[in-house]
Amino acid sequence: MKTLKIEELSKNFGTTEVLRKINLEIDEGNFLVLLGPSGCGKSTLLNIIAGLETINEGDVFIDDYNVSKVEPKDRNIAMVFQSYALYPSMNVKENMIFGLKQAKTSKEKIEKQLEKVSTFLQVDKLLERKPSQLSGGQRQRVAIGRALVREPRIFLFDEPLSNLDAKLRVEMRREIKKLHQQLKTTVVYVTHDQTEAMSLGTKIAIMNHGVIQQNDTPEIIYNKPSNTFVADFIGSPSMNLIKGKIIQNSNNISFIADGSTLEVPINNYDFIEKSDLNNKEIYFGIRPEHIYFKKLNEEDFDINLRADLSEYIGHEQIVTLDYSNQEILAKFPSTIKIELEKEMKLYFDLKHTSLFDFKTKERL
Amino acid sequence: MQDNYQSSSYKELEQKSKYTNIFLRWFLYFVLILFASYFIFPLYVMVVTSLKTMEEIRQGTLLTWPSSLNFDSWLVAWGGRGYGAGDTFLRPYFWNSIKMVVPAVFFSTFIGAMTGYVLTKWRFRGDQWVFLFLLFGCFIPFQAILLPMARTLGTLGISNSVVGLVLVHTVYGIPFTTLFFRNYYISVPTELVKAARIDGAGFFKIFFKILLPISAPIIVVTVIWQFTQIWNDFLFGSTFSFGEAAPIQVALNNMVLSSTSVKEYNVDMASAIIAGIPTLIVYVLAGKYFIRGLTSGAVKG
Numbered sequence: 001m002k003t004l005k006i007e008e009l010s011k012n013f014g015t016t017e018v019l020r021k022i023n024l025e026i027d028e029g030n031f032l033v034l035l036g037p038s039g040c041g042k043s044t045l046l047n048i049i050a051g052l053e054t055i056n057e058g059d060v061f062i063d064d065y066n067v068s069k070v071e072p073k074d075r076n077i078a079m080v081f082q083s084y085a086l087y088p089s090m091n092v093k094e095n096m097i098f099g100l101k102q103a104k105t106s107k108e109k110i111e112k113q114l115e116k117v118s119t120f121l122q123v124d125k126l127l128e129r130k131p132s133q134l135s136g137g138q139r140q141r142v143a144i145g146r147a148l149v150r151e152p153r154i155f156l157f158d159e160p161l162s163n164l165d166a167k168l169r170v171e172m173r174r175e176i177k178k179l180h181q182q183l184k185t186t187v188v189y190v191t192h193d194q195t196e197a198m199s200l201g202t203k204i205a206i207m208n209h210g211v212i213q214q215n216d217t218p219e220i221i222y223n224k225p226s227n228t229f230v231a232d233f234i235g236s237p238s239m240n241l242i243k244g245k246i247i248q249n250s251n252n253i254s255f256i257a258d259g260s261t262l263e264v265p266i267n268n269y270d271f272i273e274k275s276d277l278n279n280k281e282i283y284f285g286i287r288p289e290h291i292y293f294k295k296l297n298e299e300d301f302d303i304n305l306r307a308d309l310s311e312y313i314g315h316e317q318i319v320t321l322d323y324s325n326q327e328i329l330a331k332f333p334s335t336i337k338i339e340l341e342k343e344m345k346l347y348f349d350l351k352h353t354s355l356f357d358f359k360t361k362e363r364l
Numbered sequence: 365m366q367d368n369y370q371s372s373s374y375k376e377l378e379q380k381s382k383y384t385n386i387f388l389r390w391f392l393y394f395v396l397i398l399f400a401s402y403f404i405f406p407l408y409v410m411v412v413t414s415l416k417t418m419e420e421i422r423q424g425t426l427l428t429w430p431s432s433l434n435f436d437s438w439l440v441a442w443g444g445r446g447y448g449a450g451d452t453f454l455r456p457y458f459w460n461s462i463k464m465v466v467p468a469v470f471f472s473t474f475i476g477a478m479t480g481y482v483l484t485k486w487r488f489r490g491d492q493w494v495f496l497f498l499l500f501g502c503f504i505p506f507q508a509i510l511l512p513m514a515r516t517l518g519t520l521g522i523s524n525s526v527v528g529l530v531l532v533h534t535v536y537g538i539p540f541t542t543l544f545f546r547n548y549y550i551s552v553p554t555e556l557v558k559a560a561r562i563d564g565a566g567f568f569k570i571f572f573k574i575l576l577p578i579s580a581p582i583i584v585v586t587v588i589w590q591f592t593q594i595w596n597d598f599l600f601g602s603t604f605s606f607g608e609a610a611p612i613q614v615a616l617n618n619m620v621l622s623s624t625s626v627k628e629y630n631v632d633m634a635s636a637i638i639a640g641i642p643t644l645i646v647y648v649l650a651g652k653y654f655i656r657g658l659t660s661g662a663v664k665g
Contacts, residue, residue, distance in 0.1 A: 089577030
């Protein structure tokens with residue numbers, strides 16, 4: 001049984017297609033993050049799961065039951081919003097029990113739930129306060145509490161941290177993670193922040209233009225992005241995509257960047273489809289953190305590159321390098337002294353490369 | 365020296381700007397007082413005249429103080445002289461107006477709040493058009509609808525009644541009240557409504573429990589606006605009612621224009637003030653909220 005299943009879901013507003021043939025599945029207790037740039041349809045998808053938006057095509061199942069035409073309140077879900085959406089005229093207590101009251105829950109049950117959740121979230125001292133008398137973090141807590149008291153099957157979070165300042169955001173992120181670990185609830189979480197997605201999700205679905213680009217664990221998404229969009233979207237700075245082509249002869253496969261003669265061996269690359277590679281135009285993808293200043297592994301490929309620019313950002317520095325007229329970035333510890341306008345010997349970690357078809361932008 | 369020259373010239377400039385400032389300040393006060401007196405002058409004349417006897421009015425000028433505080437003309441304006449025919453006084457019409465204005469303000473405000481709520485939080489296909497047509501209602505000259513409205517009231521059997529006037533004022537208040545509430549609710553985050561829907565609240569519950577409790581500022585604005593409009597209305601009142609069903613503004617007009625032998629300016633003035641007092645009271649009581657409501661933006665959750 002899947003806690004949440006979405007089948008062939010499409011949605012359009014008038015003539016604008018917002019979601020196209022979305023398929024998703026979440027197992028009990030998983031934390032799925034919908035990640036993508038603004039306007040990619042992730043919030044619409046969440047609203048559809050909640051039942052706040054109608055569907056044009058496809059179905060939504062919760063516990064194998066088709067809820068496509070079920071009212072939000074009957075879907076056994078709870079949602080936490082970006083603006084917290086606490087009812088301004090009610091105090092914390094009234095806010096938290098509003099849903100239970102609507103569902104005609106017994107007084108004892110309401111009191112018990114309120115007590116349990118408010119102590120758990122440490123808002124039990126704030127019950128009589130109005131939302132306007134709370135700090136941002138407290139409001140967020142109350143909003144989560146309002147969702148928790150209903151003991152839903154699925155929690156929906158719509159960019160819950162983006163209204164908080166940077167420091168508080170990191171704190172709350174950790175608390176949400178803790179919450180999930182303790183309660184083992186099923187969560188769908190929308191964000192445009194990749195750090196949030198990486199640290200919280202057990203699964204990440206990356207969306208762009210209403211299509212899911214990749215849906216996998218954070219590790220796989222980071223190490224094996226399925227196309228150039230994902231490669232570019234995840235990581236900061238994002239993956240270097242060097243344009244060039246594959247040269248294949250007898251039992252040697254290598255990559256040559258445009259305008260270069262240097263052959264980078266890619267024999268050990270884990271190709272999905274290993275045929276028809278010769279002369280294929282590709283992007284050679286390597287993350288800035290996988291270009292080393294010192295040789296770390298036996299197979300690391302050494303290469304001479306010219307440093308053009310160094311940006312100091314505290315614990316590390318981001319160096320702009322020139323690879324036969326293509327700009328690539330590398331991340332080094334800030335203790336290393338870089339001489340600009342000079343060639344230096346660097347090492348590509350070939351275990352961590354990704355190759356993409358130049359035309360289809362898909363992973364090879 | 366360069367320095368000396370500069371410092372002395374600065375001192376001069378400083379002195380000069382000081383005088384300019386003083387002059388401008390006094391000029392500002394002068395202008396403000398001038399305009400204030402211009403606006404207060406008619407009220408002064410009204411109050412003073414209403415307290416005079418006819419004898420004093422004939423002998424003195426407009427501005428002279430009354431010899432004593434004499435409220436007789438106020439009593440006459442309110443309750444009449446006590447003889448039968450031709451004695452027009454305000455009391456019954458005042459109550460007519462109250463009976464008209466209270467329900468009309470209530471219904472137009474309530475319906476406006478509802479429409480504003482629907483137009484912002486329950487968007488539907490073509491809702492912009494509905495809003496546009498409602499806005500159009502704000503710009504229709506009221507004279508244009510007198511005849512159709514008279515027919516409508518006749519068909520409904522409520523012409524020449526307070527009920528009829530309540531209907532007219534409610535209908536023609538809705539465009540304005542809708543505009544007010546729509547502009548207020550558009551700044552209330554729609555996520556509130558979504559949260560309430562997930563919590564299981566329906567259309568009316570969301571309105572009464574979530575939105576209405578935070579609408580105080582805009583309700584005050586709307587009530588003041590509607591109260592003033594309806595209380596001061598003469599056109600609808602005089603067209604759709606006569607005789608005993610007339611609101612106070614029509615009665616005031618009848619009183620002042622009635623052709624008795626002598627024109628009683630003191631009674632006329634007292635009547636005019638009585639007819640204006642309720643709106644003044646509403647402004648004084650709710651004026652603080654009026655400004656706040658007009659200028660306040662979003663209600664932050």
